[in-house]
Amino acid sequence: MTGPHSAPQEPKTSVNSEEYVTYLDRAPRSEWVEVLDMPRGRSATRVLGQVGVCVNQKLRVLSTAPLGGPVLVDANGTTVAIGRSLAKRIKVRLTRGA
Amino acid sequence: METSVESRSNLADVTHGFLPGAGQITVALIGQPNCGKSTIFNHVVGYRSETANFPGSTVEVSRGQVRLNGYILQLLDVPGIYSLTSSNPAEASAKQLLLSSGVDLIINVVDAALLSRSLELTLELRELGVPMVVCLNMTDDAERKGIAISAEKLSRRLGLTVLETVASRGRGIRELFSPATLCSAGPASVAPVWSRDVEDAVREVETALTSDREESNLSNRFVAVKLLESDSDLTGAADAHATEVSDNARRRLESMRGRSADSVVMAERHDEAMRIFEEVAVVGRPRADIRFILDSALTHPVWGYAFLAAIFVGFFWVVFRLGSALERGLQPALAMSATQLFARVPAGGLIEVMLRSLWDGFAGGASIVIPYLVPFLFGLAFLEDVGYLPRLAYLSDGLLHRIGLHGTSVLPFILGYGCSVPACMATRILPSRRDRFIASVLATLVPCSARSNVIFALVAFYRGPGWALGVFCFNGLVVVLSGWILTRIWPEVSPGMVLEVPRYQIPAAKVMTRKVWLRLREFVVLSWPLLIAGSVILGLAEHWHWDHAINMALSPLTRVLGLPLAVGTTLVFGVLRKELSMVMLVQALGTTEVARVMTTGQILAFTIFITFYIPCLATIAALVKEIGRKMTMVSIGYSLVVATLLGVATRLVFASF
DSSP states (O other): OOOSSSOOOOOOOOTTOEEEEEEGGGSOTTOEEEEEEOOSSHHHHHHHHHTTOOTTOEEEEEEEOTTTOOEEEEETTEEEEEOHHHHTTOEEEEEEOO | OOOHHHHSOOHHHHHHTOOTTSOEEEEEEEESTTSSHHHHHHHHHOSOSOOOSSTTOOOSOEEEEEEETTEEEEEEEOOOOSSSSOOSHHHHHHHHHHHSSOOSEEEEEEEGGGHHHHHHHHHHHHTTTOOEEEEEEOHHHHHHTTEEEOHHHHHHHHTSEEEEOBGGGTBTHHHHTSHHHHHHOBSOSSOOOOOHHHHHHHHHHHHHHHTTOTTOSSOHHHHHHHHHTTOTTTGGGSOHHHHHHHHHHHHHHHHHHSSOHHHHHHHHHHHHHHHHHHHHEEEOOOOOOHHHHHHHHHTOTTHHHHHHHHHHHHHHHHHHHHHHHHHHHHHHHHHHHHHHHHSSSOTTSHHHHHHHHHHHHHHHIIIIIHHHHHHHHHHHHHHHHHTOHHHHHHHHHHHHHHTTOOGGGHHHHHHHTTOHHHHHHHGGGSSOHHHHHHHHHHHHHSOOHHHHHHIIIIIIHHHOHHHHHHHHHHHHHHHHHHHHHHHHHSOOOOOOOEEEEOOOOOOOHHHHHHHHHHHHHHIIIIIHHHHHHHHHHHHHHHHTTOHHHHHHHTHHHHHHHTOOGGGHHHHHHHHHOHHHHHHHHHHHHTOSOHHHHSOHHHHHHHHHHHHHSSOOHHHHHHHHHHHOHHHHHHHHHHHHHHHHHHHHHHHHHHHTO
């Protein structure tokens, strides 16, 4: 799968990889994350799910807009802008390649 | 037990008895947003549906009729939907169309480059039991991303005919609409297989439904799944017994899975779509693509804004340079023609007044409106088709949220630079009613191409492009401030933005030209005749001195704005079409050298007032449709107050220098 900014590869995993849990708005640029938990509320979950952002999905953080703007992610080939208020409620596990 | 799937006739049966002209089949193009439905539609029926490279560019169903190979085909271009659970009015209208029995065949347009996600809708549509063909579109993009899809395997896996197309280049469209393809459509023969607990729940509800739904045109499986998902549109489709069974099944499923039943079903579809994708596609190394680098710069947290400013300054600069060059070139030629034309007409009579008014209306349109309108529409079409607008929404969401609006609101605002009517209609992509109302009001304050024309032809032409850019920036500031005021009058927490950002596309010159012509045609066939008629009415009013009465009636307004008395009539014409106010101004003042009879302050006060005051009649009609009569009156009142206050402020600022 590919994102718009580079030719992305699947996230590397190894026994040495450092993993930690955070929220999507705090995930660093260009990193791969895996969605652990979605915002409460059917509407938000449904709309995010429709564009491919759901639990267990791997996302690549492409950019974060300033002034509390959205987070731009690549979800399985789809580039999605997720408002900061929603991104703050998406729990992710960040996987840093060794 | 006859299920409603079987009660649906196969399309082959429908088309068999068809004699040319004897009837028609209705074919709906359905797919996720921005997958190329409107492009296919335009290829088949001619350019009627506006296309653009952003999700939500189609907000209502477009219809076209063609005679193909001996049968009449009624083609429907349906707004894009991610699923059959609607989250905004545009999606709701698409869903309503599908749930009605008016569609004989679905062509499910699938973006091949986003196959796994697109298949989730395909799986949902398949449950409807309507004859269906899958159109695997944008296969060139998929190849560029390194995705090789076997259409044959996909067809076998889905139990549906699958055809590959590249709609933007017209590839595969003929085959898609060939009788062989259309007649091969049938309800899917392969049933979806979900996890056992979900399948058990679906079958339980399905069984409860069977007894009383033989008349319905929807498949029992589809209704059962929707009842489990608590879809409010389908709750009326079941009797008390089936509702009770579905409630129990839903509760049981939720307690077993620990989350809502609709998210369980969504996850099942997602998993199945992923499984199918893995079976039918091979993902290789993507080709090097400059678009990745370009996007990295254009969405950069710092450089993104610098590029945004450069793009808009460049856009208006090019429009002005081209427009003024055309205007300067055309005016002497038209003046010379007028001299020759009126040389033989007796001076001072009614005939001369009428002929001169006719000519002024025609020449005004040709030399003032067209020169700026054409480059403006081409520029806007380029920005729309290249896919920059969703990036603009991404960059401006932070600012819009600060004034209490949804970031996606920026899309109607940008469309507003073209025409306020589609801008008001585009607010349907917003999920909240309040956001739709505020975005509609704000979109009418954005200078449409007609009002931009006034800015270019008056401020830029007589005072320079820097002044015109200042007017556009000032307008942006007023729109932001108005948003801030309106969101405080109607406070509501705006839902977070979720916007798909499409891939960049190289705009096709042919598509852009057709789009520009579609928009320009509105001016040529609607506004220009109105402009000529308005010019004649004004000429006659001046001849018989009726204009004096109108100008006197409007004198309190023109006086407070510090404008010449003669300008009053032009403000009335501006309500019909905004271009009229500019051309009428030239006629009312009796000279094309506006700068000789109006000061800079007066030119700016007039332009600012025209930019903000009452929307044109077509926009008022669109507003009534979108937000209702009462709120339209509020919108008109608001724009009038804002225009007057800003016009007076402009006058006072310039008077103090």
